[in-house]
Amino acid sequence: MKLSGLRGRGGAGFSCGLKWSFVDRRSGKPIYLICNADESEPGTFKDRQIIHKDPHQLIEGMIISCFANDVKLAYIYIRGEMPKGAKLLNAALKEARAKNFLGKNILGSGYDLEIHVHRGAGAYICGEETGLIESLEGKRPYPRIKPPYFPAVLGLYMCPTIVNNVETLCNVKHIVTMGGAEFAKLGTPNNTGTRIVSLSGQVKRPGYYEIEVGKATIGQLINDPAFGGGLLEGRKLKAVIPGGSSSKVLKAGEKFKLKRKVEGKDVEVETDMLDLPYDFDSLLQAGTMSGSSAIIVLDDTVDVVDVLANLSEFYAHESCGQCTPCREGSLWMSKTLHRLTHGEGRKGDADYLVKIADNIPGGKTICAFGEACSWPVQSFVAKFKDDFVAKGTADEEARPP
Amino acid sequence: MSFTVPANLEAEIDELITHYPVKRSASLMLLHALQEHFGHISTEATVWIAKKLGLQPINVHELVTFYPMFRQQPAGKYVIKVCRTLSCALGGSHKLHEHFCTKLGLDPHAHGLQTTKDGKFSVEFVECLAGCGTAPVMMCNEDFHEGVSHAKADEILGKCK
Incomplete structure (x- = not known):
């Protein structure tokens, strides 16, 4: 896996081999593997395609990954809004069990493995791996403080746990077939393999493309x-x-x-x-x-203020509420953008938005959601400041004194 | 009205619980199972799950209030979820939401889930449904629909009997 150079396909792009190497194999506790199929980052729709079109590729990748990491019990955490996907996966798992690719003593190897499908229920924060683990434990998906709760050491039920994205686990199957070195020839140095790009918005042919x-x-x-x-x-x-x-x-x-x-x-x-x-x-x-x-x-037909308002509303809705800067900040940003898009803006709103956004990330929150909700605001306002100022100014001038 | 979980559903639930080394983990799956059967999560359902999993009712209730998919009030027979987030918004999801609301006599500007008086349809905006390439997308109960034009929307409504 290290030779292959595979980097996580979920978002962070962390080395998959390195992630696996962090797993505490000496704790004596069971090791768990969780497939993160909680695809909910706006713009992303690749995992849905994989699950719907080739669930066995994912299951095969998971079986190999579990075998490599001595995992006996694994879960696929799928978005609640993908009930068909969950059914397809359950049917595919049943087929795999019938062929003894899963269950006790797989193909006479003496190795046992079970995989279950677990459904989320509409919360974006469950994509954050420690939030996902809390959710799988039957709790609110509040992300955990790292350290000490690195999943590789203290994950599901405080046991060593690997959390990998759907596409990452699918790649494992190909890495084992091709060999790590051969896989690394795909792509470019330090950016190996293939990736599915989800293309959406204002283009002629939106869709998913593997490159x-x-x-x-x-x-x-x-x-x-x-x-x-x-x-x-x-x-x-x-x-x-x-x-x-x-x-x-x-x-x-x-x-x-x-x-x-x-x-x-x-x-x-x-x-x-x-x-x-x-x-x-x-x-x-x-x-x-x-x-x-x-x-x-x-x-050029879109209003970037509308675009940012749309995204900020998403983040305000999805903040788990655990950390004050994120809970309040994401809501303030959304409210400010709401007034800017409803004729009630102010000239100073652009600066005000950046001031809020700058005060959320940078270690003030438990998880990276703080960064995730601030980056769009910081970048949109920095790069399209005139649009924001013009809108606020126009609103201010139109208001009776 | 007494609260009874049918025996076959309870058997299904008992099997689900065996998927986890710790019973509490089954909470979300049980909530899904009961909501699918009863249409919403009543206080009785919350208490029933808590008892089943050896938890306090608050441990289950806090999930119902956190996760957007669970509801404490009944919804329509058909629940229409229109994606609100960026790619779908660019693809006309606000017009689509408005179309459903106007057609069904609901307020397109009201916040949250709305149900028609006859209890047949509910309409709500939801966040990204992971179908951005074929915007606008929506769900009608478990069915996922892509590239939903107003004509297609009418067709979907027409198939709801």
Whole structure:
């Protein structure tokens, strides 16, 4: 797994082999594996496709992963809003049990494994791995404080636990078939393998496209006839949300300095946002992330204030409420954006939004939701400040004194 | 009115509990099972689950109030969930929501779940349903519908008997 260079497909892009190596194998406690199928990052719809179209690929990947980590009991935590997916998985698990790919003494190997499907109930925060674990324990999905609750050591029932995304676990099957080194030849260095990109928003051909990581640029994904097929007629690109709704927005025409090796030397290459290779590292260098590999395309017909208001309403609804900066901050941002989109804005709202957003993340909250709700606000207001100020000013001037 | 869980459902629930080394873990699955059967989670259902899993009723009640999918009041026979989040909003989900509300005599601007007087339909906005590539998307009970035009919406309503 380490040789393959596989990085988690859920959002953080952490090395999967390294994650597995952290598992405490000497505790004497059972080790659990949980497949995170709580796909709910706005813009992302790849796991639904995998579950609906090839549930056995996931189950095979899980069986191999469980065998490698000496796991005897595993769960698939699927979104509550995917009841069909849960039924398909249960049917597929039944088929696997009938063939003795699951259950006692699998194919005479002496190895036992059971996998169960567990349904969530509509809470985005369950995608956060410790929140997911709490939820699977039958509690409110309040994320746990890390340290000490790193799942690899203190996870489900305070036992060592691995939480992997659906797509990550599917890759395991291919890594074992191909060999780690061969798998690592796919994609680009440090960004190996393939990835399913969820493309949505204002393009001709929204959909899910599997690419070798880093072998297509954002521009190609939007404009190439094999992918997005370009913008709608007569429209111009305004912005791109590159990695799920939490990722920082990229403005059309933005340029970044990317570090590249040219003839053995490190050089900085000026790169337009459309020419950014779609991989983990390039997007990180551009100050954003590929996250759950979900691209939302915005053209010049949209009002970015409306877009941000929509996203902020999502975060205000989904904050679990455990930490004050996030619970209150996400709501304040949403309320401020609500007034800006309902003719009640103020000139200073742009600065006010950034002030709130700056006060949520950075270790003030237990989990990364604080970052997730702030990044869109910080980036949208920084890059489209004029739009926000103009709206607030117009509202202020239209109001009777 | 007495609260009774039918024997076959209880057998199903007992089997679900065996999936977990700790009974409490089955809470969400039990809530789903009872809501699917009764249409909502009543106080009696909460108490029943708590007793079944050896918990205090508050341990179950706090889940009902936290997780958006559980409701304490009955809903319509058909629950229509329209995705509200960005990609669907760009794809016209607000118009779609309004279309359903107008058609069914509900208030398109009201917050939360609304049910028609005859108890046949409920309409609500929900957050991202993970179908962003075929916006706008919606659910009608367990069925997931993609690329829902107003004509398709009428067709979906028409099939609800």
